[in-house]
Amino acid sequence: MLDIDTIRNDFPILREKVYGKPLVYLDNAATTHKPQSVLDRVINHYSRQNSNCHRGAHFLSEQASAAYESARESVRSFINAQSPAEIIFTRGTTESINLVAESFGRKFVRADDEIIITQMEHHSNIVPWQRLCESRGARLKVLPMNKKGMLKLDRLSKLITENTKLLCVSYVSNTLGIVNPIREIIDLAHRYDVAVLVDAAQAVQHIPLDVQEMDCDFLAFSGHKMYAETGIGVLYGKQRWLEAMPPYQSGGGMIGNVGLRESTYAELPLKFEAGTANAAGAISLQAAIDYLQEIGLDAIVNYENELINRAVESIASLEGVIVYGDFPQRCGVVSFNLENAHPYDVGMILDKLAIAVRSGNHCAQPLMEHLGISGTVRISLALYNTPQEIDKLIAGVEKCRDMIGSRYVTTK
Amino acid sequence: MLDIDTIRNDFPILREKVYGKPLVYLDNAATTHKPQSVLDRVINHYSRQNSNCHRGAHFLSEQASAAYESARESVRSFINAQSPAEIIFTRGTTESINLVAESFGRKFVRADDEIIITQMEHHSNIVPWQRLCESRGARLKVLPMNKKGMLKLDRLSKLITENTKLLCVSYVSNTLGIVNPIREIIDLAHRYDVAVLVDAAQAVQHIPLDVQEMDCDFLAFSGHKMYAETGIGVLYGKQRWLEAMPPYQSGGGMIGNVGLRESTYAELPLKFEAGTANAAGAISLQAAIDYLQEIGLDAIVNYENELINRAVESIASLEGVIVYGDFPQRCGVVSFNLENAHPYDVGMILDKLAIAVRSGNHCAQPLMEHLGISGTVRISLALYNTPQEIDKLIAGVEKCRDMIGSRYVTTK
Amino acid sequence: MSINDIQDDIVTTFDELDDWMDKYEYIINLGKLLEPMDPALKTQANTISGCQAKVWLYAEVNDGKMYFHADSDALITKGLIMLLLKVMDKQPPATVAETDIYFIDRVGLSSNLSPSRANGLASIIKNIKILARKAI
């Protein structure tokens, strides 16, 4: 069991009040808060070892470079990559996916080739592929979902042709919280020699990842959704892909030799890290990983699963509520609506009760179209949420139902 | 006059010792240190208002969005842009330049078009243009320097043809510290309808900037070189250019509508900011601007100019030292070498005296070729450096000369 | 009542409401009172973008006054529209175009709702002003 009181104490923002009430933060899929240990590590970096990495040869620069590379090693070990050369620091999931779209695309995607995405992807795993296909004359294909919110896996082998180059799929949906059978998907794709990019933005903070066991070709996630700073993220890529791909951005740090006419590029992973490294960001990610590992990822998984199940059950038992998706175990996220109420109204009222949820399309418009709605109310959990907070949410939703449904007429 | 003692007290890292000696940090062109007020603002953000910007509608999210946009407004006012729509937050100078190369390039650069750079550019303002020209079949032309280290401006009008689309030039050279006559250059280019991108990475922390007066079309700089966090930077672009350019990266936040086949894009500036915003980074930049403005940019300019002049004079007066560049006023930076000594040796010895300088090619290999050398020792100043530190440097360089030049033979 | 008297009136009403929950209850109940908009007017051209909820806005000019028709699929947005129309409806175009809408700020709705695009209050006001300027 997690010691939730201690954990909550680790997060300074959880002591904040909103409209005079204690904050109930249930928008963790958008971004999580940061434990004091992460903040301390960032401040310590800037106060004691700040310097430009991999440039100078002086003491501070060596310290900063060592710290940055040690953060890379932490990430490698956290997702069990084979080599630190496979860990590229980016700004976040969106940039990681853009990197692959541009660089893998430039090298491997030709006219009439195909990229497959799924109907439940986040915009960040849709638009880069649309733009790639447009610029290359390639085709974008979409693996559909069924009514329950699950991918129609039986369609996948029919979608794949010999022109299919890449399958892009999220591990966990940011809207429904469904966990896709990622290994099955990857195995199937590999049987047809199709590479797989996994969007792990909503998985990495909830599920232990092992990229070697998964055998994915690329995997992307963001630091800010796993208790680290904004502005840092990761692209994992199998070394042979990364070796074969051209650089993405260019400039200082990613080059070998620069002549005025021609340049050669640095080795992995620096080849993909143009410009001054965000060392503090990487270090905050390392601190977040340390924090998760100290608590224990298995304990976190258990606790979060229990909590989400409790949330789903309580929400579903409310009258006049529609919960989206029908499958056994949600991961971190539940989406629902009040009948006849706009999700925006529900979100705004909950906000006034100091309950932060997200209402809208969750950057997943195609999924919304599939559901035939314009948006949902989404709650998303982190390891610091409590059963009491779920109870407050339930009371809040009931209050929304009363307010929106009531026939009270103002006299003003 | 600056109150240097107070200022130094603002920077926690300046209290650090290196090899038991007080740190003398003269590598500020690589990255500057951060005042406590910047660190406090970052921590305050994470501890009180952290949330995903422009996504949710709850209290914290509104706070974070407002803070992020207020940071954008600070930057706008700092460089006197016309509108916040012209301020794009990026990771840094390198990304800002890559954004223009990709997006302006895609729209406006065709086969046989020309881009002009100068011989003194940083790799980040060379390689993106090489790659653009390569992929588009365009030509890269180079404005040369004279022996004194100044651009041969009289060559510029001859270099420009009707196919010239863009001129990319640094305001201040990161290696020689020369301040290019930027307004003259821009006026000339505009006379031929050539747009101008200014690399202000080494200018923004030393010289007040006014993009409207300068009339540049694009301007790029990094937060980490002006006392803010790593991982944040700025691209300024004239609104009509930015409107006309296609998005760069794509994903959440930069779109209007996303269908599975087609998407529309958000308005400026969000169109160029795909993925979760680095709000903490932007806020740190705002805090750094506040810090500079509290001290007063004019006072800083005066102080830094005096200090750099003192440094140049003292270094030049040493026997056996070559100072690179011959022009009246350096900005922030001096490059030199000890005769017959490799800059690496000098850098390493100075390091052991706790004096952090940079030795090498400073990501400016073409400039090094022009000088006919493989590297220099570079010192670069910030507002917290002191005359006493320059004296220590001078003593250190003398020590280097003794050690490297001595005929002492070990008996071991 | 002058347009600013109406604005001041709204500010007073909100001042008397104790907390944000009450203020929103008030807005929601206002929203329920918004007259239904003719579905034929809910065209693409009359749709305001930049709001999380859908918003439609249309204006006619009659006898030198503007008559607004507006709707939203969210109740709170409807309520905000009601507030805006209290101030703007049946006013001359020039007045609508020139009036400084300060009640939003005074009531605390702007700091509370902006700068996120979710609400689009700013968008609605902008579009009201555009319509008014066209009608001058």
Next chain:
Amino acid sequence: MSINDIQDDIVTTFDELDDWMDKYEYIINLGKLLEPMDPALKTQANTISGCQAKVWLYAEVNDGKMYFHADSDALITKGLIMLLLKVMDKQPPATVAETDIYFIDRVGLSSNLSPSRANGLASIIKNIKILARKAI
């Protein structure tokens, strides 16, 4: 002396030097003692990349022993090469290939110099080992 005796010897020498300044003075002076390399051997193929200073490395095998020729344009790098050659020169290829070069760590040079690419000590060792493995 065994290869590890030599390494231990170096460690002792460095331990006796008071501070980093003295240690570097020692390295620099070693550098001055490095025998000049035949310019004909300073070919592109014999250049090690990844160092801020230029480094050339070449090896011959004679009577089952490796004879290294190396140089750099920086004195400190020359000194580091001297230290490496003290340990590796005139040893059988298999020994060179297999020996764990621990003195670098013990002396504190690795934490002090890595992981920056400026120094390239790691590159030099890697290349020495590659040459040795080829010679086995």
